[in-house]
Amino acid sequence: xxxxxxxxxxxxxxxxxxxxxxxxxxxxxxxxxxxxxxxxxxxxxxxxxxxxxxxxxxxxxxxxxxxxxxxxxxxxxxxxxxxxxxxxxxxxxxxxxxxxxxxxxxxxxxxxxxxxxxxxxxxxxxxxxxxxxxxxxxxxxxxxxxxxxxxxxxxxxxxxxxxxxxxxxxxxxxxxxxxxxxxxxxxxxxxxxxxxxxxxxxxxxxxxxxxxxxxxxxxxxxxxxxxxxxxxxxxxxxxxxxxxxxxxxxxxxxxxxxxxxxxxxxxxxxxxxxxxxxxxxxxxxxxxxxxxxxxxxxxxxxxxxxxxxxxxxxxxxxxxxxxxxxxxxxxxxxxxxxxxxxxxxxxxxxxxxxxxxxx
Numbered sequence: 001x002x003x004x005x006x007x008x009x010x011x012x013x014x015x016x017x018x019x020x021x022x023x024x025x026x027x028x029x030x031x032x033x034x035x036x037x038x039x040x041x042x043x044x045x046x047x048x049x050x051x052x053x054x055x056x057x058x059x060x061x062x063x064x065x066x067x068x069x070x071x072x073x074x075x076x077x078x079x080x081x082x083x084x085x086x087x088x089x090x091x092x093x094x095x096x097x098x099x100x101x102x103x104x105x106x107x108x109x110x111x112x113x114x115x116x117x118x119x120x121x122x123x124x125x126x127x128x129x130x131x132x133x134x135x136x137x138x139x140x141x142x143x144x145x146x147x148x149x150x151x152x153x154x155x156x157x158x159x160x161x162x163x164x165x166x167x168x169x170x171x172x173x174x175x176x177x178x179x180x181x182x183x184x185x186x187x188x189x190x191x192x193x194x195x196x197x198x199x200x201x202x203x204x205x206x207x208x209x210x211x212x213x214x215x216x217x218x219x220x221x222x223x224x225x226x227x228x229x230x231x232x233x234x235x236x237x238x239x240x241x242x243x244x245x246x247x248x249x250x251x252x253x254x255x256x257x258x259x260x261x262x263x264x265x266x267x268x269x270x271x272x273x274x275x276x277x278x279x280x281x282x283x284x285x286x287x288x289x290x291x292x293x294x295x296x297x298x299x300x301x302x303x304x305x306x307x308x309x310x311x312x313x314x315x316x317x318x319x320x321x322x323x324x325x326x327x328x329x330x331x332x333x334x335x336x337x338x339x340x341x342x343x344x345x346x347x348x349x350x351x352x353x354x355x356x357x358x359x
Contacts, residue, residue, distance in 0.1 A: 004039040006032045017095075020046045025056050028100060055099025055136050059127070060086060062098050066130045076218040077185075077211040082126055089115075089123040098136050105141045117144035152273035153282035153317070155324070156290040163236060165270045171262050173242045177204065178280030180232050180239070181302040184259065185209035187277075189219060195234075195243045202234035206303065228303035285310075286317045 006014040009028070014035040016027040020042060027042070029035035042056065057065075063086045067079060074082070086094075089111060093101050101107075111120045121143050128138040154162055159179065166175045177187045188210035196203050207229060208221050222229075234240060260276050267274045275283070281302070288298040295310055304310045 004036060004043070006035040006039070008032070018043065025058065025097065027056075027097070055134060056097045057134060058095050059090065059098050059101065059130070060094040062130045062134055063126065066126075066133060075211065075220055075222070080212065081122065085123045085126050089119075090127065098131060098134055104139050108141050108143065112144045117146045120144055121146065151279055151282055152275045153279050153286050154272060154275065156287050158272055159283065159287065161270065162272060163238060165266055165272070167238070169262070169266065171259050173239070173246055174259055174277075175263060175266075175280060176236050176239045176242075178277050179236065179284055180204060180234065181281055181284040182206060182232070183209070183228075183281060183303075184277040185211050186228070186303075188217065191248050192243060192246075195240065196231075197240075200233070202240050204232040204234060206230050206232060227299070227305035230300065230303050232301050282313060282317070285313050289317045 004016045004018050006016045006029075009015050013028050013030055014032040016035045016039040018025050018027075018039055025039075025042060027035050027038050029038060063082070067074075067082050067086070071079065090107055092110075093107060108120060108124060111123060124141065124143060131138045163176070163179075166172045169175065174187045177190065178184075182190075182204065186206050186209050189208040190204075194205050194207065196205055208219060209228075210217050210219050212218070263277060263280075264274050266272070273279070284302060285298060288301075295307075298304075299307065299310045302310070304313075
């Protein structure tokens, strides 16, 4: 049996790379002799049917196996996200045995300096699960705090002008469905049969989703969560007018990003906030808040499963509306001051009003 040769690392330690049972194994020891001896032992054990200790598997291989074992249970979108993490995160240790990686806090800090807090949290969540599956205890690490993005949305007084602005657009049906709370993935899965006329009016039956798996759009029967499978009342009369002549299959011809770019274009041309498809969903929530629709009802129609998420959305909308109200009050009084300066006669009460006050 050929003895694996060790190479010296810049750190002064010795490193051996070999393949056992289709998996790359990386061994690092203080001396060349120790590294080559451990490599030779592992090869002998593998030849005699001894399984490779899980902690000797390289991080990248362990992630690959984790994904492969769940290919029939994870959604295509989740699989794609895991593969992106596998390809781009923790590159400096991706080929090292998971049992030898000790400096996870430093590695997390390095990642936090290059990508968003949410990306770091997702990457660490995957790695922690992979470590646990292989019997390696994940250390406690401090993760960066996720700062909630200020998502722009349409104020209630902009909704009717927006509906007029998208009239005749190739994505008009998609945009109106977004205003009915549907996610982009849910819109892509719609068919003519998704629209049902009931004694109470039209409804959109949200069933399934179309997601991007990194190569193509894939239909899945399940939605994001159990609450997402729902019936949404149609409140824009224009929507039922579109469904009979609409080619629903053409929505999936376009990548989701094309739809978003078109929405940005419409918003820019008509002076609306530059929202994305998710901004339409938040616009639905803002209208519910504005009309005093109970939070639970908005949750049901919008397919939010977590009350905390819904509460954060309502809180954000409330704060934004309060700011706008304060601004309108200031604008009114500043405008009134300018007006009365130019028309001082307006400050004089008419004689009948003065007589009334005197009485």
